[in-house]
Amino acid sequence: MPRRKKRTEIFALGNEAVVQGALLAGCSFYGGYPITPSSEIMEIMAASLPKIEGGVFMQMEDEIASMGAVIGASLSGRKAMTATSGPGFSLMQENLGYAVMAETPLVLVNVMRGGPSTGLPTSPAQSDVQQARWGTHGDHPIIVLSASDVQECLDMTITAFNMAEKYRTPVILLLDEVTAHTREKIEIPNEGEYEVFSRTVPSMPPEWYRPYEETVRGVPPMPPIGSGYRFHVTGLTHDRNGFPTQRPEEVVELMDRIHRKIDQFFYDIQLVEEIMTDDCDVCVIAYGSVARSAELAVKQARSHGVKAGLLKLMTLFPYPRRHTEKILAHAKTLVVPEMNMGQMSREVKRVNMGHAAVRTINRVDGQIVTPSEIFKVIMQG
Amino acid sequence: MSKNITGNEIIHQYLRHNKKFPHVLCAGCGHGIVLGTLIRSIHSLGIPKDDVVVVAGIGCSGRLAVYVDFNTVHTTHGRALSFATGIKMSNPKLHVIALMGDGDALSIGGNHLIHAARRNIGVTALILNNSIYGMTGGQSSPATPEGSTTMTNPYGQLDHSFDTVDLAKGAGANYVARGTVFHVNRLETVMVEALERPGFSVVEAITPCHTQYGRKNKYKTPVDMYKWLKSTAITVERYNELPEEKREGRMPIGVFVDRQQPGFEERYYAMQDGFLKRSARGGK
Numbered sequence: 001m002p003r004r005k006k007r008t009e010i011f012a013l014g015n016e017a018v019v020q021g022a023l024l025a026g027c028s029f030y031g032g033y034p035i036t037p038s039s040e041i042m043e044i045m046a047a048s049l050p051k052i053e054g055g056v057f058m059q060m061e062d063e064i065a066s067m068g069a070v071i072g073a074s075l076s077g078r079k080a081m082t083a084t085s086g087p088g089f090s091l092m093q094e095n096l097g098y099a100v101m102a103e104t105p106l107v108l109v110n111v112m113r114g115g116p117s118t119g120l121p122t123s124p125a126q127s128d129v130q131q132a133r134w135g136t137h138g139d140h141p142i143i144v145l146s147a148s149d150v151q152e153c154l155d156m157t158i159t160a161f162n163m164a165e166k167y168r169t170p171v172i173l174l175l176d177e178v179t180a181h182t183r184e185k186i187e188i189p190n191e192g193e194y195e196v197f198s199r200t201v202p203s204m205p206p207e208w209y210r211p212y213e214e215t216v217r218g219v220p221p222m223p224p225i226g227s228g229y230r231f232h233v234t235g236l237t238h239d240r241n242g243f244p245t246q247r248p249e250e251v252v253e254l255m256d257r258i259h260r261k262i263d264q265f266f267y268d269i270q271l272v273e274e275i276m277t278d279d280c281d282v283c284v285i286a287y288g289s290v291a292r293s294a295e296l297a298v299k300q301a302r303s304h305g306v307k308a309g310l311l312k313l314m315t316l317f318p319y320p321r322r323h324t325e326k327i328l329a330h331a332k333t334l335v336v337p338e339m340n341m342g343q344m345s346r347e348v349k350r351v352n353m354g355h356a357a358v359r360t361i362n363r364v365d366g367q368i369v370t371p372s373e374i375f376k377v378i379m380q381g
Numbered sequence: 382m383s384k385n386i387t388g389n390e391i392i393h394q395y396l397r398h399n400k401k402f403p404h405v406l407c408a409g410c411g412h413g414i415v416l417g418t419l420i421r422s423i424h425s426l427g428i429p430k431d432d433v434v435v436v437a438g439i440g441c442s443g444r445l446a447v448y449v450d451f452n453t454v455h456t457t458h459g460r461a462l463s464f465a466t467g468i469k470m471s472n473p474k475l476h477v478i479a480l481m482g483d484g485d486a487l488s489i490g491g492n493h494l495i496h497a498a499r500r501n502i503g504v505t506a507l508i509l510n511n512s513i514y515g516m517t518g519g520q521s522s523p524a525t526p527e528g529s530t531t532m533t534n535p536y537g538q539l540d541h542s543f544d545t546v547d548l549a550k551g552a553g554a555n556y557v558a559r560g561t562v563f564h565v566n567r568l569e570t571v572m573v574e575a576l577e578r579p580g581f582s583v584v585e586a587i588t589p590c591h592t593q594y595g596r597k598n599k600y601k602t603p604v605d606m607y608k609w610l611k612s613t614a615i616t617v618e619r620y621n622e623l624p625e626e627k628r629e630g631r632m633p634i635g636v637f638v639d640r641q642q643p644g645f646e647e648r649y650y651a652m653q654d655g656f657l658k659r660s661a662r663g664g665k
Binding site: 029031050051053054055056058060061062064065066067068069070071072073074075076077078080094095098224225226227228230231232233234235236243244 | 401430431432434436446447450451452453454455456457460462463464465466467468469470471472474475492493496649652653656657660
C-alpha cells in the first residue's frame, strides 16, 4: 500500500471553502454580482480563476446577467457557478427556471440573509429555503443542498457540481451567514480522494444526435456549443430535438422526464447525517449552522438521560423523506429549529402526517439558534 | 463553393427545412429579410456553421433562431446578451450573434446592452427594430416613435423613443451601424463588417411591422411601410450635410462608429496568458 499523502490543512472561511471545493470539482467559470454575505466567494474567485488555464471570472452588471452568463458558459461545456444572497437570488430565479428547462448544469450558492426584501444584510437567516424550492415559476424538481460547517462547505460544493453534471440540472447550495463567515481548520482532499463527475457527451455522429432524447437515466448527453453538434436550446417546452412544441404528448414526455431524472435517484441525491437516531424518542431535524447547535443540545440531553437524536439534513430538496420515516417509527417528538418562520418544518409536518408531535423553534431576529434553546425544547419531550 | 449559386440556394443551405417550417412570421414582415441578410453575410465570410452561435431573445425576432442551422439558443426575454457573454468568454473562437428585438434589447435588456458595450465583449448584437412589441399584441416599445398609437397608448405615445445608435455609441460599442430591410445591400454590408470586427458591434435593422404598428399608424399595408422606409432613410453622410431644419423626420443609416478595439475576451485571455507565463517562470 502506498502511503497516503497527507492532506493540506488550511484555516478557511466558509465562503473560501466553497471556492476551494468549486475549483477541486473543476469549475472554470464564475459570473456574479457582489452582495453580502456572499461577496467573499466572488472576491476569491476573482483572484483564483485567472490563475488557472482557461479559467474565466466575470463581474456582471447584475444577478440576472450573472445567471445568463453562467448558463451560456455551461452550454459551452464549462463547469460554471455563481453565488449570491437573498435579494440577488430572487433576481436569478428567472434564469434558474431556464436552466431547469434547458437542462443546463450549474451551481448557485445562496448565502442566506434575513428578509423579506433587502432585510437584514449580514445577519444569519435561513429564510430562502422555500424560495430555493419554489422560487421559479412552473412545476419542476430542484436539488437544494446545505452545509453546516466549513469543511462541509468544501465537500458539499464538490457534491453540488457532481449532481449538477450527473443530472444536467442547476443545483442550489444554501448556506447561512454563520457557516459562510466562520473560520475553521479544514482539510483539502488530495486528488483521487473525492469523486469528480463530468457530464456525458454524445458519442454518436452529429446527424444522429437528438439533444433531449430519452435515455435510461433520463439524462441526455450534452455536447459543448461549437463542437459540431448543432442544435436548438430553448426555455420553451420542447420536443426531443429541442424545438418548441405544444403537442400534449410531447409536453408530458418532457415534464415527466425532467421529474423522473431526479425522482429515480433519491438514494444518490438525498444526503443526511444521522446522529444517535437509532433509538431516539426526540429527534431534532436541523440543517446549516443550526445543526451544530442541535448536535450539542442532543448530546446534553443524552447526558441527562433523554434519548435524543439529530437528523442533519444535507440535502433539503428533494426532502429526505425515507430518513425521516425511519425515525418516525420510534420517535415521539420531532423538534425543528430553524432561522425562519418555519419553512422546513412544513416539509417535516408533511412527511410526519400526525405520527409524532412536531415542535418548532423559529428565530427571525438575525440571531443564531443556541444549543440551550434547543435543549430546553428537547427536555420538554 | 460554386460560382453559379443563387441567393435562394445559399439561404436554403442554412435553414432547418424539415424541422420548423412554415414559419410564424406575418406576410410582409421584415424579419425574414434580416435573417436572409445575416445568412448571406455569414456565407460570404465563409464562417463554418459550427462556429456560429445565434443567441436570441423573446418575441418575433427571438423565433428566428429556430429556423437557422447554426448553434442556436433561445433565451429569456431581454437576456440574450448575458448568455452570449458567457458563451463568448468560454469559447472566444465562436462567432456569437445576439439577435434581439427593440423591446428585448432596449427595454428589459437595456442594462445588458449598455454593459456589453462598455465591456466591449466580442459579440455582434443584431437589433431588429420594428417599433413595437409584436408577439404580445402591439404594445409600445422604447423605440415606438413619439406620437404613435399602440395598444398601450391609445391616446398617443408621450415618451421620447430611444435612438439605438446614440445609445450604443454612448455606452462605448466598438462598431455601430443602422440599416433597413428596404436597403438590403447596405444592410448586408454593415452586417459583414459587424461580424468581422473585434469587440462589441451593434447593427440596428429597421424592419416594419404592419400588423401591429402600421395598422394603427397609417401604414395599412406592407407596401406603405416599405415606402416609408424608402422615403425616411438617408445615408449618414448625406444626413450630416443637411441643414438642421431639414433633418427632422429623416433617419440616417450607415456606419456611425468603427473603432476596432480588441474585445473583452481578447484582453482577458491576454492578461491570463501573461500571468501564466510569469508564474511558469517562477514569478508571482
